[in-house]
Amino acid sequence: MAEDHTNKGxxxxxxGIRSCLICEKFVGKQRIEDDTHLKLRSFVYEPPVxxxxxxxxGVRESFSFPGVFLWKxxxxxxxxxxxVDSMDRDCWKESQSGRRKQDFGPKVNFKKQRVRLGGFTGLPAVSRDLxxxxxxxxxxxxxxxxxxxNLDYSPTRGSAIDPHLDDSWLWxxxxxxxxxxxxxxVTMSRDDGEMLVSVGLPRRSLLVLYGEARHQWKHAIHRKDIEKRRVCSTYRELSPEFLPGGMQxxxxxxxxxxxLTFQGVPV
Known part of the structure; x- marks a missing residue:
């Protein structure tokens, strides 16, 4: 699916402060460079251990990094x-920082902690076997x-996602x-730390973040680490508040x- 960025429209x-190569080039938006990583010690995650x-x-330093599971x-x-062909038959919506997205889920206002069904019709059929x-x-x-x-990253758009923790009220x-x-x-970082941990994510692999890696370490995808088109599907489960015994x-x-009807279309 070809992309045309020659049109200034x-x-x-x-x-806000988010930017991609499109708005930086055609709107003159300035990208705020985060040089925090230059001051931090950089580690690489080794899945086998x-x-x-x-x-x-010549000096080796290491520490336990729990909460990461990789299935190559x-x-x-x-x-x-x-x-990917199935995703490309659906409509991609423009998102922040050069990403495109497809959502299969309820309408959520995280600030007010409200959820409504909206047009949610389920996860897509292709996800049932997965x-x-x-x-x-x-x-x-x-x-x-x-x-x-589903998120679509492209080097021609300068796609990235800033360090963040996923919500834990709903998810x-x-x-x-x-x-x-x-x-x-995937680059992991902590606000109160002095370290970055790079987690290599091979093509066609599955990654699970849980425990410390889910709740104590922010995760990000930097622009420099998108060298070719990258598509990913992230699946989220409900928090205890929405499960049996919870308030909702x-x-x-x-x-x-x-x-779990697996009859969904993007909302």
């Missing part, structure tokens, strides 16, 4: 093509996704992402009933 979804490791001038080759090349496969992993055996967000313990079309790096379990039950 081309729109992006950037607001669960450690964040740093080698500098979660989908096959044929499945990858089928998934969710079944996820549950073969003990960490995800009871995973019930209630929302799916539950595990964040599950399937990475498609190209390798990338009835609403949670409605949301799950809709989500």
């Amino acid at each position: 081309a729109l992006c979804g950037c607001k 669960g450690l964040a490791v740093r080698d500098e001038q 080759d979660f989908v096959s090349p044929e499945e990858e093509k089928h998934l 969710v079944t496969r996820m549950r073969q992993e003990p960490l995800l055996e009871d995973f019930q996704p209630v929302e799916q967000c 539950g313990e595990r964040l599950v992402t399937i990475n498609l079309l190209s390798d990338t790096v 379990e009835n609403l949670g039950s409605q949301l799950l009933d809709i989500a």
Whole structure:
């Protein structure tokens, strides 16, 4: 699906301090460079041992980095093509910082902590087999996704996503992402720390963030780490407030009933 950025009328979804190559070029928006990483010690996550490791001038430094699970080759090349083709048949909406998105989930106002069904019709049909496969992993055996967000990153748009923690009022313990079309790096950071941890995310792999990595470390995708088109699907589950015994379990039950029909279209 070709992109044309030669027209000055081309729109992006950037607001506030957010920017992409489109608005930087055609609107003259200035990108605020974050040089925090230049002052921090950089580590690389090593999945086999669960450690964040740093080698500098022959000195090796490491620490335990819990809450990251990586499943390489979660989908096959044929499945990858089928998934991306299916996404490209739907409409992509412009989003912040050069991303495009497709949402399959309820309408949420996180500031006011309100949820409504809106036009939510469920997760897409192509995700049914993927969710079944996820549950073969003990960490995800009871995973019930209630929302799916597809994101499209492109180097020609300067796509990125700033360091952030996903909401924990509505969204539950595990964040599950399937990475498609190209390798990338998820950069983990803490406000009160002096370190960055780079988590390599291979093409066609599945990543789960939970525990400390979910709640204590912000995650980001930097512009420099998008070298080719990258598409990902992130699945989120409900928090205890919306599960049996929670204050909003009835609403949670409605949301799950809709989500798991796998008949959804982007909202």
